Amino acid sequence: MSPQELRILFLGTPEFAASSLRYLVEAGYNIVAVVTAPDKPAGRGQKLQQSAVKTYALQAGLPILQPEKLRDPAFLETLQTLDLDLGIVIAFRMLPEVVWSMPRLGTLNLHASLLPQYRGAAPINWAIINGEQTTGLTTFMLNAEIDKGDIIGRVEMPIHPQDNAGTLHDRLMEAGGELVALTIDRIAAGNTTPLSQMDIPEEGLKTAPKIFKDDCRVDWSQSGPQVVNFIRGLSPYPAAWTEFGDTTIKLFDAEYDPENGWVAIKELQPAGKRRMKAKEFYNGLK
Numbered sequence: 698m699s700p701q702e703l704r705i706l707f708l709g710t711p712e713f714a715a716s717s718l719r720y721l722v723e724a725g726y727n728i729v730a731v732v733t734a735p736d737k738p739a740g741r742g743q744k745l746q747q748s749a750v751k752t753y754a755l756q757a758g759l760p761i762l763q764p765e766k767l768r769d770p771a772f773l774e775t776l777q778t779l780d781l782d783l784g785i786v787i788a789f790r791m792l793p794e795v796v797w798s799m800p801r802l803g804t805l806n807l808h809a810s811l812l813p814q815y816r817g818a819a820p821i822n823w824a825i826i827n828g829e830q831t832t833g834l835t836t837f838m839l840n841a842e843i844d845k846g847d848i849i850g851r852v853e854m855p856i857h858p859q860d861n862a863g864t865l866h867d868r869l870m871e872a873g874g875e876l877v878a879l880t881i882d883r884i885a886a887g888n889t890t891p892l893s894q895m896d897i898p899e900e901g902l903k904t905a906p907k908i909f910k911d912d913c914r915v916d917w918s919q920s921g922p923q924v925v926n927f928i929r930g931l932s933p934y935p936a937a938w939t940e941f942g943d944t945t946i947k948l949f950d951a952e953y954d955p956e957n958g959w960v961a962i963k964e965l966q967p968a969g970k971r972r973m974k975a976k977e978f979y980n981g982l983k
Contacts, residue, residue: 703881706776709786767792767796808834822931835850862930949965950963
């Protein structure tokens with residue numbers, strides 16, 4: 698069977714996933730259905746907002762499934778009727794085994810790190826926060842343990858000094874579709890030599906847990922380069938923050954001056970105000 702003949706189920710929600718879906722559709726792969734998050738109210742008007750994956754799937758005329766619960770019997774019955782060969786999940790919630798094991802060839806995941814490093818929900822952020830100079834993408838087959846399935850493909854990508862989480866996210870996103878397609882081709886051809894993560898020692902591995910607001914507070918006791926990496930790794934979202942007098946300020950850009958040993962803030966956003974250059978903020982204090 699050729700790669701384009703495989704009956705593929707695609708599961709994902711944000712633009713990071715939509716980019717790969719677009720690549721696969723334009724390359725002629727047979728996406729028989731798309732699973733994405735239910736529409737949710739957002740913004741001041743609380744209007745229902747659809748995911749980036751749904752937006753593209755509608756444009757491409759793909760069947761869309763939006764189950765509230767992934768174990769819903771009606772949803773599972775629908776998947777059974779699709780006669781699936783392969784599942785692809787990118788930036789989606791955790792799948793129960795009954796879903797990821799259903800396709801004949803299993804379900805592969807695209808993860809934004811060089812596994813086994815940076816398993817978890819926020820690999821892009823943590824790679825920059827920890828001062829890494831290289832990261833990448835990994836495709837692996839799902840199993841019962843989070844981000845620990847057999848590795849099929851990897852591609853490295855440098856982290857530039859000027860990168861923040863947003864710019865690195867976008868470069869990884871653009872590279873994701875090609876790696877997923879290459880992985881599909883190898884699976885279809887039976888040309889894979891999976892690397893088992895079960896044989897890799899856990900000692901020394903860095904993780905990428907989900908980041909909450911309280912985790913984003915700047916620790917000024919750290920070194921200048923560490924503070925800059927922290928700000929870069931959380932910019933533009935969820936954004937590092939600090940207290941300034943009686944207000945809270947989000948920090949988006951900074952640089953370290955090794956000659957003077959200080960961190961220069963370049964872009965920020967005071968609570969309740971718009972994002973601005975630091976010079977504009979400082980001038981307003983005069």
